[in-house]
Structures are given as structure tokens and as C-alpha cells.
Amino acid sequence: MNLDPRTDVCVVRKHVRYIDGRPAIISDDYFDEKIVRGTELAQPEDTTREDILKEAGYEQVYDIDVIIAGMPRSDEAARLGIAAGTPVAEHIRTGYTADNKPVRVMLSIVPGDTLILQYTIPT
Numbered sequence: 262m263n264l265d266p267r268t269d270v271c272v273v274r275k276h277v278r279y280i281d282g283r284p285a286i287i288s289d290d291y292f293d294e295k296i297v298r299g300t301e302l303a304q305p306e307d308t309t310r311e312d313i314l315k316e317a318g319y320e321q322v323y324d325i326d327v328i329i330a331g332m333p334r335s336d337e338a339a340r341l342g343i344a345a346g347t348p349v350a351e352h353i354r355t356g357y358t359a360d361n362k363p364v365r366v367m368l369s370i371v372p373g374d375t376l377i378l379q380y381t382i383p384t
Contacts, residue, residue, distance in 0.1 A: 264293055264363035264364065266291040269293060269294075270293075270294045270295075271292060271293065272293075272294050272297050273289060273291055273292075274290040274292075274302065275287075275289045276288045276290075283342070284342050285341075285371075285372070285375060286370070286371050287337060287340055287341060287368075287369060288367065288369045289369075290365060290366070290367050290368075291366040291368070293363075296317060296319050296364055297314075297317065301313055302314075314356075314364055319358050319362065320359070321356035321357065321365060322357065322359050324355065324357070325355050325357070326352065326353070326354050327353040328350055328351070328353075328378070329351045329353070330348060330349070330373065331348065331349065331351065332346075332349070333347070333349045340370075347372050348373035349370050349373055350370070350371045350376050351370055352367075352368075352369040353367070353368055353369075354366070354367040
């Protein structure tokens with residue numbers, strides 16, 4: 262089972278993150294509307310609280326990441342203010358509950374000329 266922002270009814274929280282006053286990362290979150298209905302996540306105001314999904318009974322306990330390099334769509338390039346020809350990395354993180362229900366998709370777009378990936382993988 263997947264949460265698909267292209268076909269499912271979702272609450273979308275769109276953000277552009279800035280570094281030194283310049284747009285640096287698109288970071289859009291998609292939530293199943295039925296799960297977040299009535300919570301702060303369904304409201305237009307920004308929130309930094311971490312336990313909203315947990316309080317709604319859908320604690321996110323693991324993520325699966327997919328990273329795809331390519332050229333930005335025109336709307337992505339405009340949101341980031343990047344020059345034509347600048348590649349981007351699309352980072353799709355899907356958050357799951359302990360019973361493997363997808364509850365959040367975070368779609369981030371990062372210009373390739375500023376991207377640094379660092380992971381710690383337990384062995």
C-alpha cells in the first residue's frame with residue numbers, strides 16, 4: 262500500500278527552505294486527508310510540533326527514501342530561482358507506521374549544484 266500524492270486525497274503543506282536568504286530546497290509534505298483531518302496538519306498555519314501523527318494514532322516509525330537525479334520541471338526551477346540547465350535531486354521520503362501504513366510523503370527538490378548527501382548506516 263502506498264500513499265500517492267498524484268491520486269490520493271491529500272493535505273499538502275508546501276515549503277521553500279531558504280539558506281542565506283535564497284531559496285535552497287523545496288520541501289512539500291503530503292498527508293492522507295482522512296488521517297490528518299481535524300489536526301494541526303490540516304490547518305494553514307505552520308507547525309513545528311513533532312507528535313501530531315502519533316497523537317492521531319498514526320505514529321511514524323520508519324522511512325523509505327528514494328533519490329532521483331534529473332532536470333527540474335519549470336515550476337520547480339521557478340520556485341527555486343535556479344538557472345536553466347541546473348540539475349536537481351528529487352528526494353522522496355515516505356513515512357510508515359509500525360503496521361506498514363504510509364502516512365506521510367515528503368517530496369524535496371534540491372539543486373544539484375548545492376546537494377550534499379550524508380548517511381549513517383548501522384552495520
